[in-house]
Amino acid sequence: MDEAMTAEEQAIKKNVLSRMKRIEGxxxxxxxxxxxxxxxxxxxxxxxxxxxALQSANKLILKRYLIKCYAESMENGADPKDALEKFIGVVTGFIEG
Structure with missing residues (x-):
């Protein structure tokens, strides 16, 4: 697994992959x-x-997104409103532009 991932991110990834294999079956x-x-x-x-099962996997992926992508945006000095709007766009599929 990617060394840059936290233990929580690795656990989420493993859980999602397990769920996806079960869904595939x-x-x-x-x-x-x-x-x-x-x-x-x-x-x-x-x-x-x-x-x-897909909804459960989706929740885990959203959690990983928030832990990794959204948090990284904040750490890198992104405007909180812009980062939140990007997250909302990802979740809803609605992206203003």
Whole structure:
């Protein structure tokens, strides 16, 4: 792992990668369910599980962003409002310009 990463950042990275591998397996499982003609209800339950897992991974990635990117912006003398607007743009997909 990157030596410049803090222990917390490394733990987040490891956790997210683990979750993404699990999600990948779940998605392959859903594909198999569809191919084999499983009931829609069963497929939708698995889809909900994937969506929930993605949301959990997203929260961890947001945490890492705040720890690393936002904090670094502040340490490098960025305008707090600009750094916050950039963060909001990343989270919402809405970037003024």
């Amino acid at each position: 779940q998605v392959r499982g859903i594909q198999g369910m569809i191919e084999s003609g499983k009931e829609c209800q069963d497929i939708l339950v698995q889809m909900r599980a994937v969506r929930s």
